[in-house]
Amino acid sequence: MAETWANGLDLHLDLTGTRVRVKLESELREAVRTGRLRPETRLPSSRTLAADLGIARNTVAEVYSQLVAEGWLAARTGSGTVVASPPEISRAAPPRERAADSRAGHEPVISPPRYDLHTGVPDLSMFPRREWLAAARRALTAAPDHRLGYGDPRGLAELRTVLADYLARVRGVRADPGLIVICTGFKHGLDVVCRALRATGCDTVAMEEYGHRLHKKIVAGQGLSIRLLPVDGSGAVLSAAGHGADGAGAMLLTPAHQFPLGVALSPARRRALAARDGIVIEDDYDGEFRYDRQPVGAVQALAPDRVIYAGTASKSLAPGVHLGWLVVPPRLLDPVLAGLSGTPSAVDQLTLASFITSGDYDRHIRRARLIYRRRRDKLVTAMAGLGLRVSGIAAGLQANLEFDHKEVEYFVTERAAHHGVAVSGLDEFTAEGASDRRAGLVVGYGSPPEHAYTAALARLTAVLASLPAQHRPAQH
């Protein structure tokens, strides 16, 4: 059934079948999701669309209001119903998917979250647009034409040189610009490193049981076996990687701030790691964000001939910058370059180099650190008021609440979703086959814009305070 809408918009809507309301709802959702209906497009009035489609006006009105509630459409005073703009839409789908993915069988999410406490992204509203634009202008003005050619596969020398200084100064990394490889972020770097490991005869990578499933997928995708490392109060249990010929050839760790449990690798284990054979991939995803003391330096400095240091701009700036960096031991440089799949934009690399050189990167990190630190303090205070303790070191953009039972985790995440708060349970970050299945929440206090954080925290606190007795978290 092809329809011409009154406002000049053509849209094919297939409403064949008996469940017209359900059909119209899913057709419109699909049209928005795929971009056939663009953000801010005005939809016809319910009366007009009902007449066009030959269905009851109420049906259309109900469909519109359901899709408004889900975040696909928006009701605008004076201009009727429009297609919601991307931030609203991006929040419309994931909760259902996440719920289906990790909490199948539990209460479905009925409204999209208004408050995003998922971990993963920093506060994107803090992105230093003005300074970044100024850096881009400086970089492009100064760059000779040949800089815009294909260039060095390791990345532009300007950025590698600046990063070598920065990483040595801030993270204690022993970095030679010639051994730095620029990539589009940690995931890209990991993929490239895994290819190099495979090419050099490594077949097993030891990984923390708690972490991103996607990282495990990337490792497995390169044909490497995964050996799981339990995580305790001192960080990853390194002995589980095995020794000698039986040992995993490489380990992927988050030593400065275990993701997502939030512990730091203990000094004894750092020493053990440095003394051990085999390659280590050090994922230093949020190394600049420590709030209670100076951050511990990178493990890489203890064994630069065996540790691949991996950094990213995804937490310090924004994932959309798509820039990351590897500091590679000399013997792995050629295999890494041989497996390199694409390099990031030269313009972006030059911009980041200029951004760091000007001091704007340091200034941005200092400002962000202060803001995240205050947010974490507020979380700790609010939870203390409920008798709950936030676990993990004072660092990064997320913190943990531990529960005694998985049921509490499921109940809290679902209940929170019903109250418009998106927050992850530990389940999302627990590997299949993990030696334990801890219960808890990973609260991404870094995600919401500053103006929304207080309300998001208040909502989460209210959810935790109002749990029925059987679901109330035990006090830690």
Ligand SMILES: Cc1ncc(COP(=O)(O)O)c(C=O)c1O
């Ligand atoms: C543990 C961990 N490592 C690395 C990253 C950064 O990944 P990427 O640089 O691919 O965005 C993240 C960001 O979410 C993370 O949580």
